[in-house]
Amino acid sequence: MEMKPVSDHCFAVLNEKNRVCDANSGLINRAGGVVIDTQSDLAHARQMIELFSKVWPAMPQRVINTHEDADHVWGNQLFEGAEIIAHRSVPERMKQVAEPKESQKLLHGVGHLLMRLVLKVLHPGIVAAGQQLREDYNFDGIELVLPTTLFDARYELNLDGTEVHLIYVGPCHQVGDTIIHVPQERVVFAGDVLFRQCTPMGWTGSYEKWFQCLDLMIQLDPEVIVPGHGPLCGIEGAMEMKAYLQYVRDESKQCFDNGLPSLEAAKRIEFGPYGEWRAPARLYMNVERAYREFRHEPPDAPWDTAGAFDAIYRVAKAKGIEVEY
Numbered sequence: 001m002e003m004k005p006v007s008d009h010c011f012a013v014l015n016e017k018n019r020v021c022d023a024n025s026g027l028i029n030r031a032g033g034v035v036i037d038t039q040s041d042l043a044h045a046r047q048m049i050e051l052f053s054k055v056w057p058a059m060p061q062r063v064i065n066t067h068e069d070a071d072h073v074w075g076n077q078l079f080e081g082a083e084i085i086a087h088r089s090v091p092e093r094m095k096q097v098a099e100p101k102e103s104q105k106l107l108h109g110v111g112h113l114l115m116r117l118v119l120k121v122l123h124p125g126i127v128a129a130g131q132q133l134r135e136d137y138n139f140d141g142i143e144l145v146l147p148t149t150l151f152d153a154r155y156e157l158n159l160d161g162t163e164v165h166l167i168y169v170g171p172c173h174q175v176g177d178t179i180i181h182v183p184q185e186r187v188v189f190a191g192d193v194l195f196r197q198c199t200p201m202g203w204t205g206s207y208e209k210w211f212q213c214l215d216l217m218i219q220l221d222p223e224v225i226v227p228g229h230g231p232l233c234g235i236e237g238a239m240e241m242k243a244y245l246q247y248v249r250d251e252s253k254q255c256f257d258n259g260l261p262s263l264e265a266a267k268r269i270e271f272g273p274y275g276e277w278r279a280p281a282r283l284y285m286n287v288e289r290a291y292r293e294f295r296h297e298p299p300d301a302p303w304d305t306a307g308a309f310d311a312i313y314r315v316a317k318a319k320g321i322e323v324e325y
């Protein structure tokens, strides 16, 4: 984990491995301090706080959660008394998708040989993902701390003269997707609307919404974008992700029209230049999302998470690459 200055008053903490749960955090060191996203477990959250303390010595008084996913909200409890700001949908969604008990059980389960063997027969993908997570994370002690200040379309902060605009753009990756624009410093904190040098995963929302949001980010003309996952970039990061999503949707349509199931399609579609991104087999999620749209299913249709992780495992095996999430 390392801290990088982004502009005069904006900073980022980046996780180098860039795998699932390796989410970035941001800091704006003005008017009490604002942290954007709080990491995946308490150890990472403490390390993030320590790194940011070099440029903002007090505990930040505000937290923004860019959306409801666990890896962006599980350090919230360390910011005692802070105002936590998020889109109106986020508290209810956090209860649905970021309840820590299941993940705690999973990490303990894959640590036990017998449990692991039984699980492996049923869900090889869950075992592989669980073992990977155990290398870097410990979910013990995490309690859900929900946002306290909720907004609908837009929310603005004035931090001693530095304007900060929270813009709701969901659902494209998750229901609560919010980007944070600091116009005077030409910075956008993108949350998981932008994955950089790693394969995007989306849970709720449509391709169309995601394209609109990437276009909006490009129009805002930032000098630096802090992605939810991956290294800092400029607008080329948004352009590349748009090109990836377009490529996957087009390829998926051909497979769909030829009657291939989504798993077979994901095995068959070439990674192309995106094979160099981290965890390319996560392609399956994007194929399945496209299929849902072709089948006219609602963007919030629930996922079989275990099935999705198993499918990613099978795509990686079929392609002869390392299983990685």
Ligand SMILES: [Zn+2]
Residues within 6 Å of the ligand: 067, 069, 173, 174, 192
């Ligand atoms: Zn996310």
